[in-house]
Amino acid sequence: MALEDIVRRALAREVRAVSRLISIIEDRLEGFERAYAEIYPHTGRAHIIGITGPPGSGKSTLVDKLAMEYRKRGLTVGVVAVDPTSPFSGGALLGDRLRMQRHVLDDGVFIRSMGTRGRLGGLSRATSGAVDVLDAAGYDVVLIETVGVGQSEVEIASLADTVVLIQVPGLGDDIQVIKAGIMEIGDLFVVNKKDRPGVERVMAEIRTALELSEMSCVEGSWVPPILLTMAETGEGVAEVVDACGEHLKHLGEEGLAERRLRRARAETMEIASQRIWQGLSERPGASEEAQRLAEAVAARKADPYSAAAALYRLLVQ
């Protein structure tokens, strides 16, 4: 298939073309920027929801049930499930789909697994690309699953309209979001595995942390609900879907525009800085100069800041 065909068919939600286009963007194959430019005007319609939480907390199980609930309500669903790429081999075991296979023959659901591929910035740029393809293809809701280990939560927050933070009982003394200082990015808190002991305690901890955070003091601001689920059985999942809808409604046009401006700014700056870096490394003599400067810094003949400034001058001169 020619690139133009792939784009046209992906916009018509033809599964093979959607899938191919995601690969083209993920692998940065010939013409990917042109393809991106063509699909981008068609994005901005889907409700993008990020689902994150500790390993094994039930994210995939919840995504599976959320997709079921959205389907019941007549909406189409795209899923991007991100798992870490091994820093040693560059390979990845992508196992999230395992829990979502029931949807595979439903053409109202598209599921794509991805590795983080060790790009600068953690959550891969490709994730953003896949989300845009699914959005442009006309999926009503796009769910992004990422494992929450610090940085990726912050990135998912910049990508999603609504962020669902999952917690589970029995992970230890302090819940992880509080420790990592990322309470602020959660629009919804889900305490999954309500069949396990310790649920009350997790809920109380989240509540306390939310009360302490400054956000909740501002009048009229969104108060993140804390919901209880048993993803395994689907209990409480309809309420999560309701709450995501309420959050979107609360954002309103203005709030949504603000979020999306934040995402656009972060992405554009990231791509720009990559280009700047690339531009620098393509300058004749740049890598030798970088090596020479690094040696000077290591030998304490230069400090890292003036060395970096010297490299930068190479680019702008």
Add this chain to the structure above:
Amino acid sequence: MDEGRKIRVLVAKPGLDGHDRGAKVIARALRDAGMEVIYTGLRQTPEQIVAAAIQEDVDVVALSSLSGAHGYLFPKVAKLLKERGIDDVLVIGGGVIPEDDFPELKAAGIAEVFTPGTSTAEVIDYIREHIKR
């Protein structure tokens, strides 16, 4: 391990038997060889395997079977792919499969068949040499 193409493999287990140790061993080995491995779990029908392979845009579908169901299920996967006009996906099979069955499987579109005696290194080399894009 930077940007650029990565070999993507769907490891699937058609049929009704309830073990997937072999499939998991090969999945890990491929991961350690730098590939992205999508694992879909037990008891998948050929239709489900093919639909997942399309959504994941994989280069390889690796089928594993212990139950003797390979004779019907492996060719079915190859046939469904062909019916959809997909000719750039390498289909390989593994498991307890009698050598007598190899010719028929290959004629049906299974590129290569690996038995429990095959080292994972052989499978990795085979994939690297034979992927179609």
